[in-house]
Amino acid sequence: MVDSKRAEAEIAALGEIPTIRSVVETYIAARDARHAAQGGRGKSDAHRRLARHVLSDSALSATQFHTLTSERLKKWISGLPANLKGSTIRRLCNDMKAALNGGVEAHRAQMPADLAARIKAGLTAGEDSQPVARDKQALPDADIRRIIEAALAVDARDAWDGDLYRMVLVMSATGARFSQLMRLTVSDVQAAHGRLMVPSSRKGRGKKKTTHIPVRVGSDVIEALRPALHDRRPDEPLLLRWRHRQEKDPSNKGRPKWVRENRGPWTNAAELTRPWLEILAEAGLPQSVVPYALRHSSIVRQLRKALPVQLVAKAHDTSAAIIERHYAAAIVDALDDLSAAAVIPLVPERTDNVLPMRALDAG
Incomplete structure (x- = not known):
């Protein structure tokens, strides 16, 4: 408990403690800016997906970023609407991974060394959903x-x-x-x-x-x-x-x-x-x-x-x-x-219709 509080104090001393919401909103802003620069109108697809399935989850959004676990991410994926297509889940997980990895990079001094590994492990389930034929x-x-x-x-x-x-x-x-x-x-x-x-x-x-x-x-x-x-x-x-x-x-x-x-x-x-x-x-x-x-x-x-x-x-x-x-x-x-096309006939053609017969054993 003492070590945990000491760690929290050290993180807070480096600046405001980021949450999942702040990290995701930073990523959304960057995606929207890129979308606009490419001539797009309105919000980016990533904005719509993350707002609907991440920012709307108040408990997940309020989670302090450095405390995020792979189990929490797996729980989020399992709680997604059952009618979501596999391709949508993969895109959503890719957006989420990009947002979280961006947060790790931006707040590296405050983040635990294994946070990127937690993110990768937690989002694997969504990435491995059955591909569409x-x-x-x-x-x-x-x-x-x-x-x-x-x-x-x-x-x-x-x-x-x-x-x-x-x-x-x-x-x-x-x-x-x-x-x-x-x-x-x-x-x-x-x-x-x-x-x-x-x-x-x-x-x-x-x-x-x-x-x-x-x-x-x-x-x-x-x-x-x-x-x-x-x-x-x-x-x-x-x-x-x-x-x-x-x-x-x-x-x-x-x-x-x-x-x-x-x-x-x-x-x-x-x-x-x-x-x-x-x-x-x-x-x-x-x-x-x-x-x-x-x-x-x-x-x-x-x-x-x-x-x-x-x-x-x-x-x-x-x-x-x-x-x-x-x-x-x-x-x-x-x-x-x-x-x-590479198959060729292998059995020799015969010129007669007589098939050889084995000689019968005598007696």
């Missing part, structure tokens, strides 16, 4: 074409001026994340080489070795993008969309109507939510199909063509480990096809 979410090529055709129809009907169609087409052709595509510039279209230079994602830690990922696309995609290239500077955003504002309509008793205000780059995946549902309705596909299915489909398509896993991972700006973890069935199918 994403190859099951991939769509047949025929459905991809239906989505693109429907996007063209919705684009024309709702006067998108080709903006919606081009976004959906490029998503389908590259399998890139929305956050990458909204940063494409005019110069990233290398028409002569039939490829797009897709900006690297900002996921992961540290500085990436490359700024762009070369992705081959068909000549049909290049032709569809030409109107977005005409008479524009190389550094301008490639994919744009109209924004609207409400104003009173004198011809309709002053009721509000939406009018175009300005045209600029896409800034958030949520901007695609409403038109995406209209596209699915037009294509006759279930409303449960999400835009990310276009990425899954691109990855599975390349795997089924027997492209090396490392190459598929590089083209989609992810790791071979992630591909192997989430698209195992597609890899097995491709390897099975390759193995089947």
Whole structure:
């Protein structure tokens, strides 16, 4: 007891004792600032997850950071809502780990030497939740074409001026994340080489070795993008969309109507939510199909063509480990096809239909 109080006094002497809440709020502020710097609007995804599942837990939030144990973290994970998807739990645990490790670094002088180990041990349960088999979410090529055709129809009907169609087409052709595509510039279209230079994602830690990922696309995609290239500077955003504002309509008793205000780059995946549902309705596909299915489909398509896993991972700006973890069935199918192609007949063909018979033993 005396040693515990002495330790508490030594920690307090170094400054205000941090809590889980203060550490997490510091991390949220940093994530929100990065989100805004990248052109995002509102709160970051990490903000929403941590506010809902950490800051709302008053007992956990009030815990003094240096007293945190692996058992307390495991208890927090086991108390998460039962309806949370495994992928959501993994993202939440990754956010929590980043926040807590940041706190360890910022308050190292006040923290016990084994705190980082406690954090790692406590959050392992959440990280090890069963991975989603994403190859099951991939769509047949025929459905991809239906989505693109429907996007063209919705684009024309709702006067998108080709903006919606081009976004959906490029998503389908590259399998890139929305956050990458909204940063494409005019110069990233290398028409002569039939490829797009897709900006690297900002996921992961540290500085990436490359700024762009070369992705081959068909000549049909290049032709569809030409109107977005005409008479524009190389550094301008490639994919744009109209924004609207409400104003009173004198011809309709002053009721509000939406009018175009300005045209600029896409800034958030949520901007695609409403038109995406209209596209699915037009294509006759279930409303449960999400835009990310276009990425899954691109990855599975390349795997089924027997492209090396490392190459598929590089083209989609992810790791071979992630591909192997989430698209195992597609890899097995491709390897099975390759193995089947290597099978050759081994039994010699016979020119007669007479099978040799063993001589019968005498007597």
